[in-house]
Structure formats: structure tokens, C-alpha cells
Amino acid sequence: MLTAPLDEDQAADLAKIFKALGDPVRLRLLSLIASRAGGEVCVCDLTPAFELSQPTISHHLKLLRQAGLIDCERRGTWVYYWVLTDTLDQLSTFLTTTHKAEATA
Template sequence: MSKFLDLSPVETVACCSPLVSTPLSAEAAEQISPLLKALADPVRLRLLSLVAAHADGEACVCDLNEAFDLSQPTISHHLKVLHEAGLLDRAKRGTWVYYAVRREALADLAALLGGSR
């Protein structure tokens, strides 16, 4: 019986293939970063989801208030952040503001997460 271990060369094989075909460009990172920052808040992420799931992809701020234990001004602030980040469009009708998801912005996020960028 030998006291030495056999340390013959072993062929190494990568355990996983890359998640994306090419790394994110600096320009794309600059474009997508504000979207991710806006969505990093759980209330804003949920608001975006509620608007997207609402009939016709559009919701009145009055329809969103009851989903949270927050004041209407706080909800409006979060909606404003999502709008300024480019994730939501808004239209004022009478005294109410209606929000709709900007599908182009979500497509950018989906491309990033799906690895097709």
C-alpha cells in the first residue's frame, strides 16, 4: 500500500454556463439603474404590480389606497417616484390621477433579467 496520493492532472469542466451572453453595457446600466432603485421599495414594487394587474392596466390612485395601511399622500409620493423613474404614465381626469404601466420600461427590465441584453 502506497503512502502517497495520486495527484494526476484532472480535466476541469465549468459547472455552469454563463447567465448572459454579454455583460451589461455602461449605457444600459445607467438606463436601468433608476428603474431598479424605484422598485427597491416594497410599497412601490407592490404598487406597480397592482397597477399592472388592474383592469386595462390602468388604476386610479383612489383604487390603490385601500390596498395599503398608508396615507393617501404617502401612496401618491410612491406613485410619483415610479412615474419619475419612467415605470408609470399618469393622466389627470377631473380630481383623480390614473396610472398605467409603461410597457417599454418593463421590457428593459425583462431583457436584463432574462439575459437578452
């Protein structure tokens, strides 16, 4: 939370990203993508990892993408997703800065 409290706009932006992480399916999707060697995963490798319908997986991937946590590209028939590490770094920095702010106070 930095040394100063968040203003409303900052809080709204950050909350949107945290909200995207606030679902177990999306967290598992993100971890599946991030842990894959090469950093890219085809949707066809993600869907069978869940007992959920394909549209539901597609929906969660869309939310993660809208939050700026992942991005994707179509190559032929398949669509590949990868993690946007900058966003993860931003969140991590926010959390640790919060911590340090308190310790310093």
C-alpha cells in the same frame, strides 16, 4: 448584462429603474396597476390598499413615474395610472441577456 460589461452611464440608468422597484410598497403599487383589467387604476383605488398616508402613496407613485415605469393622466377630479410596458420589457431583456451571455461564454 449583455455580452459586454455595462459602462457607467448604462449602469446608472438601469440602476435608477431597479431602485424604483426596490421597495415593497412600490412593487405592490405596480402589481395593483398592472393586474387591473383595463390597465388603468384611479389613485382612490390604490390608497386604501395600504396602511399608509395618502402623501406617502403619492410619493411612491411619483418615483415610479420618474423611473418610467408608469404614467398618469387627470380626468376630472381623479388621476388614473397605467404601466409602461416598454420599460418592463427593457429590464426583462437585460436580465435574460445577462443569463444567456454567461451560458454562451
